[in-house]
Amino acid sequence: MSIKGKAFIAGAYEHPGRDLPDLSVMRIHAECAMGALGDAGLSLGDVDGYFCNGQLGFGGISMAEYLGLSPSYIDSTFTGGSSYLAHVGHAAAAIAAGKCKVALITQGAKVRGVVRGAKLAPDTPEYPFEHVFGETNAGIYALAARRHMHEFGTTSAQLAAVKVAASEFAQHNPNALLRKRVSIDDVLNSPMIADPLHRLDCCVVTDGGGALVVVAPEIAKSLKRPSVKLLGHGEALKHSGDGRPDLTYTGAVWSGPRAFAEAGVTPADIDYASIYDSFTITVLMTLEDLGFCKKGQGGAYVADGAALRLDSALPVNTDGGGLCNNHPGYQGGLVKVVEAVRQLRGEANPHVQVKDCALALAHGTGGGMSRMGSVTLVLGREDA
Amino acid sequence: MDSKLPAPAPIISADTAAFWAATKKGVLLLQRCDACQRTIWYPKAFCNACGSLETTSFEASGEGEIYSFTEVHRGETAYRETPSFILAMVELDEGVRMLTNIVGAAPDALRIGQRVRVVFDDAGESAALPRFQPADKVS
Ligand SMILES: [Zn+2]
Numbered sequence: 001m002s003i004k005g006k007a008f009i010a011g012a013y014e015h016p017g018r019d020l021p022d023l024s025v026m027r028i029h030a031e032c033a034m035g036a037l038g039d040a041g042l043s044l045g046d047v048d049g050y051f052c053n054g055q056l057g058f059g060g061i062s063m064a065e066y067l068g069l070s071p072s073y074i075d076s077t078f079t080g081g082s083s084y085l086a087h088v089g090h091a092a093a094a095i096a097a098g099k100c101k102v103a104l105i106t107q108g109a110k111v112r113g114v115v116r117g118a119k120l121a122p123d124t125p126e127y128p129f130e131h132v133f134g135e136t137n138a139g140i141y142a143l144a145a146r147r148h149m150h151e152f153g154t155t156s157a158q159l160a161a162v163k164v165a166a167s168e169f170a171q172h173n174p175n176a177l178l179r180k181r182v183s184i185d186d187v188l189n190s191p192m193i194a195d196p197l198h199r200l201d202c203c204v205v206t207d208g209g210g211a212l213v214v215v216a217p218e219i220a221k222s223l224k225r226p227s228v229k230l231l232g233h234g235e236a237l238k239h240s241g242d243g244r245p246d247l248t249y250t251g252a253v254w255s256g257p258r259a260f261a262e263a264g265v266t267p268a269d270i271d272y273a274s275i276y277d278s279f280t281i282t283v284l285m286t287l288e289d290l291g292f293c294k295k296g297q298g299g300a301y302v303a304d305g306a307a308l309r310l311d312s313a314l315p316v317n318t319d320g321g322g323l324c325n326n327h328p329g330y331q332g333g334l335v336k337v338v339e340a341v342r343q344l345r346g347e348a349n350p351h352v353q354v355k356d357c358a359l360a361l362a363h364g365t366g367g368g369m370s371r372m373g374s375v376t377l378v379l380g381r382e383d384a
Numbered sequence: 385m386d387s388k389l390p391a392p393a394p395i396i397s398a399d400t401a402a403f404w405a406a407t408k409k410g411v412l413l414l415q416r417c418d419a420c421q422r423t424i425w426y427p428k429a430f431c432n433a434c435g436s437l438e439t440t441s442f443e444a445s446g447e448g449e450i451y452s453f454t455e456v457h458r459g460e461t462a463y464r465e466t467p468s469f470i471l472a473m474v475e476l477d478e479g480v481r482m483l484t485n486i487v488g489a490a491p492d493a494l495r496i497g498q499r500v501r502v503v504f505d506d507a508g509e510s511a512a513l514p515r516f517q518p519a520d521k522v523s
Contacts, residue, residue, distance in 0.1 A: 118461055128394035129426040130483045132513055134456060134463035139471045142454035150452070150496045194456045194471070195491075242432045243425030243480030247452060247473070370473075370483075 002262050007092035007103075008220035008227040008382065011040025011213030012341040014334075018177045018326060019112050020207040025056055026066050028108030028209050033067055036211035041223050042102060049073040049100030049214075051087035052107070053331070063106065073100040079237075079373025080366020081276065081327075084212070084334035086375045089233030091214040101216040107209035109329020126240075126371070137330075138202060138279070140368035142194035144247040145281040149196065151248055151296070154284065156196050158299035160187035162280040163200050163323050165308035170320025172351040177204045178324040187280075201280040203322035203332065210334045212341075220382065228344045231265070231359075232378035234258025239371040250282070250365055251374025252289035259361075260291075263378035267291040270378075271357045272343045273314055274336035276365040277321040286363055287316075290376065310352060318343065318352035333364035337377065344381050358384060386505065387487035387515060389469055392462040393508035402441055403427040404511040412446045412502050412514050414478055415439040425480035446502035447519065448476040455491040474500055474516050488517040 013035030015028060023031075029052070037043060050069050052060050054076025064071060073094045077086050084105055091103035119137060120127045148154045164184055170176040187200040220227040236254035239245075260266060267290060275290075277283045284298035292314055293301040301307060308316040319325045319339040322332035340360040342348040358381050366373040396404050406413045415424040417431035418438040429437055453472035456463070463469060470486040472494075486494060487503065499519035504512035 115464075116460055122395050125397075125399070125428060126426065128396070128400060131461070132392050132394050132507065133483050133485050133515075134390070134459055134461075134466070134469055134471055135483060136456060136458070136460050136471075138458065139454055139456045142456070143452040143471065143473055146454060147452040147496070191457070192455070193458050194454045196454075240481075242422065243482060245473070245481055 003089065003092035003096050003233055004231050004262055005229060006096040006217065007214050007230045008217060009088070009212055009230065009337070009341055009379070010215045010220050010223055010225065010227040011036035011042065012338045013039055014210040014326065014338045015208040016175045017208045018175065018206040020110060025108045025110050026063070028110070029063055029106045030067060032108060032209050032211035033104060033106050036213045037104070039225065040213040040215070041225055042213060044068060046102045047071065047104045049091055049094055049103030051075045051091055051103060051105040053078045053083040069104070071100065073103070079375065081278065081331035081333045082364030082366035082373045082375040083331065085337060085362060085364040085377055086235055086373065088212060088214055088230065088337060088377055089235060089375065092230045092233060095214065095216050101219055103214040105212040105214065105334070107211065107328060107331065107334045109209050109331065110207045111205055111329050112207050136194065137368060138194040138197055140370060141279045141281055142197045144285070144369035145196050147247045148281065148285065152299065154299035156188055157184050158303040159201055159280040159284060160184045161303040162277070162283045162308070163187050166277065166317055166321045166323040168309065169318050169352050170324030172349045173320045173325055176320040176325040177206055197279055197281070203278050203327040204324065205330070206326050206328050208326060208328040210338050212334065212337055226345050227382050228341050229380045229382055229384045230377065231380045231384065232259040232263030234262065234376040236374045238374060245370035247369045250285050250289050250369070251372050252286045252363060252376060255374040255376040256290040259376035259378050265359060265378060270314060270359050270361045272318065272340065272354045272360040273316050274340045274362040275316050276332060276336060276363050277317060277323050278327070278332065278365065280323065282365055283316070286365065290363065310354065315354050318348055318354070333366065336362045336364060340379050344379060389485060389487065389505065390462040390466060391505045391507040391513050394511050396510060399429050400427045407504055407512040407514060408510070410504050412444045413441040414444045414480065415441055423478050423480055425482055445477050448474045448500055450486065450494060450496055450498045450500060451475045451481050452496060453486055453494050470494065472516065485515045486517070487515045488521050
């Protein structure tokens with residue numbers, strides 16, 4: 001049993017807003033839902049599967065009520081920023097099992113100008129042993145970056161190269177929060193957030209969201225717009241296991257091979273990749289862990305001149321990514337899928353469109369480096 | 385000691401009451417699985433390796449080395465007004481790694497692999513926070 005070829009992404013929508021003081025979070029969900037359904041050529045009444053992260057209200061029920069959905073399948077899996085990639089995989093499995101035919105996935109968020117509170121609920125078991133020491137998301141990724149530097153010789157300039165590449169793409173994206181091109185020195189001279197991570201090593205903080213519509217093959221065939229075929233889905237949780245965290249790798253070491261195996265492809269076959277970029281170190285380590293370069297060589301890989309660019313072996317985050325474009329509500333996973341869909345449809349910004357893009361990968365990382373939900377999707381053109 | 389860092393009181397549960405009570409006496413406890421002897425951190429009544437619900441506390445050496453560290457310049461929640469502080473992961477000699485703070489040392493003087501020893505900062509009536517100092521600084 002596999003989901004390969006059994007579900008298609010027929011609609012994809014990224015909210016154009018990055019700073020939305022006048023919209024409610026519910027309204028953002030609704031705008032995104034209608035955007036993605038409109039993109040697919042479907043309507044609210046067609047939806048029989050609903051997926052959201054359940055953070056707003058009573059699991060997925062509150063938003064289903066707000067949108068007026070009566071789904072036969074509901075899933076409010078929450079794995080942080082990778083939630084939405086998990087939703088795509090779960091929707092495909094539900095469709096393959098005949099539980100629904102039109103699955104709607106929505107994200108909506110407002111965090112701009114809001115002082116970030118505790119990341120974890122106080123009743124989680126790890127909370128009393130991390131929160132009291134001032135654990136922050138940037139702090140945890142900084143610990144991983146320093147350890148990676150220690151074990152593999154990775155440098156701050158190599159990390160900065162990831163941001164430089166993202167900024168070169170973002171200049172072409174009119175909706176990107178940061179459109180200005182930056183240099184390695186700009187990154188290294190930006191204020192330190194948690195050393196060795198500078199402000200420009202960190203993703204943007206934005207309002208907004210997006211939505212996806214995943215459908216059964218016969219629905220995809222009936223629609224006018226080109227859809228994207230789901231070829232592989234890999235999911236993995238990495239955690240500290242009774243106090244044994246290793247901060248030098250991500251859950252992609254497991255989710256990647258699962259997705260590649262299901263799709264029957266290798267990293268070398270991928271034409272475009274959306275790689276989760278909460279921080280520059282996230283991209284570097286994920287590229288290693290997905291097998292795009294050897295473990296420990298991510299620094300040399302990303303710093304190699306043309307790397308990550310359009311004319312390289314693997315263009316990455318052509319929308320400017322979470323580092324420059326959009327990372328709504330601290331969760332960048334849904335936007336990652338949207339840009340992969342654009343590339344496979346040939347509808348990316350002309351300046352950043354990958355030629356003959358037939359096979360794409362989208363990867364999400366949710367949580368910190370000591371515990372995370374990791375999800376990898378392999379996507380193909382409709383005829384793949 | 386008083387490191388001058390914020391010391392928010394931890395939330396204490398049935399799993400962690402003995403651990404926090406010991407911190408008030410300057411003792412760092414770890415747990416060992418009764419069935420398979422695996423060392424367990426953070427305190428909990430369940431062993432990942434064998435599924436045993438029976439674990440017993442023992443006094444840790446309180447010594448270890450820095451696995452990684454960072455100077456955080458943008459603190460959140462209780463640390464929001466703290467200009468900067470050292471967040472670290474320390475590997476205890478018993479083999480488990482815990483999140484903590486390094487105190488009593490300049491950030492520039494720290495390195496991965498450095499030997500450290502536990503010190504306790506009062507965090508209210510019921511707990512003290514286990515933080516670490518370079519071993520050569522502890523008298
Ligand atoms: Zn055991």
